[in-house]
Amino acid sequence: MAERRARRVMAWLLGLAIVAYLAVCALLYAQQRRLIYFPQFTRVAADQTDIAITRPDAVLRGWVVTPGRRDAVIYFGGNAEAVDASRGAFAEWLPDRTVYLVAHRGYGASDGEPSEAALLADALAVYDDIVHRHPEGDVAVIGRSLGSGVATHVASERPIRHLVLVTPFDSLAAVAQSHYPAFPVGLLLKDRYDSAARLPRHDGRLLVLRAGRDNVVPPPHTDRLLASFKGPAQVVDFPRASHDDLSSDPGYWPALRTFLQRPGD
Template sequence: MMLRSRPVVRWVAALAGVPLLLYLLALTWLWFRQERLLFYPEPWPSEDPPALKAPDVRSLWVEVPGAKLHALHLRQTNARGLVFFLHGNGGNLASWFVNTDFYRRAGYDLFMLDYRGYGRSSGQIASEAQLMGDVRTAWQQVSPQYAGRPVVAYGRSLGTGLAAQLAAEVNPALTVLVSPYRSMAALADEHYPMVPAALLRYPLRTDEAVGRIRGPVWLVHGGRDSLIPPAHSEALQALAGAQRVRLLRVPEAGHNDVHQFPAYLDGLSSELARL
């Protein structure tokens, strides 16, 4: 009797191992292809948006190892300073380079970069180190043009982790983080709790960087943000100290529309005026 049952036991054991095998295969795929989950670049549209055709907006290129990155620069006469803007994980400059009239009224130039593979930028994102290296190269290309004037490191969503790391290194006059996350591991744990944190090749530790930023930090978060909950901004403020880090909550805003609310626009205008 026992001898006859052994094939059945092996068959049951094999079936029990199928979910584990599928799980391991999924983790392997995630390790090698996680860029497809994190980055959503879009090709450049057939026609430039109207905002990009203004006479004070110019297109330029940032040379990085193995690629050329497209950037847009709103450059005014006698600008008070510069906002160095790192955008989110979708779209490209055609959809992100907006609110230019706001910056004109504030008297600040705006510089925005497309990451590798976004819009007109060539190449592909391959690692966090490469991504941060590209951001540093762009900063080094544009920020010396504003010597003696305030330069703001601004990050939105995905860009907040990059902006925080940059600010910890270069000490800008102000760091603005809109819809930030504590870390990519913390965010992944909320949305994909079955994925081990060690598997993430883009940890993007905003929580480690924010405490090393020496200048003022302004956080903005929509109260209805379900992608990156407001608790992330609250945790960052607690880590760095409320005296140096101010947090604006926009109760009615979600993740993608916070820049459209007067509370955000008035707040950013006030923060820039402080400089």
């Protein structure tokens, strides 16, 4: 009798654990974009920006640094990154290029809600707009963290001569799985940013800046992305830097400038 009761209790506890696990999975699925995107830390008024690119369902806004140059750079920022904070550094270190800091939709003063499909489509529209503004120049693309997935998509769809990826990952799904190993992230995640599948279609030059103490994008994820690339990649390691403070390293901006000043052939 006691043994039968113990079995019923164990079965009840197991069922409760399964229900709780499935409830957490459902919550992760329903709230996933709130766990991925953090635009609330970047919001500014539209009148603080100086460029606007109109999309069918949103207006993307941002900043232009050192206007009037023949060559250009498009910078796709990281999650929770206020891209306007880098205006001074870009002006100092890349004075020969006009730099466009266009916030992702939902970030900065840009309209809309972020999602992978929207951000990737926006990025192509931004690139095409900037190329039209610089018909005789080279338009380089830089992407940091979340923006690396966006930049890689652009480089897979457009002829980019200079691509810079800062703390990049192989795919968001793989990174998320490493942070939540107990849950089937691969089945739950809508926005996957599969850069390892897209990067092989880039046939230009590639610079990867990697942080040695990156706890957000563990180094194996950057390694797997590099392994997917067919051409030679220049990799600059910053062993003492973390995911968030990499751009504060004394070698960060010189690495960008050196790469972008070299001939692209």
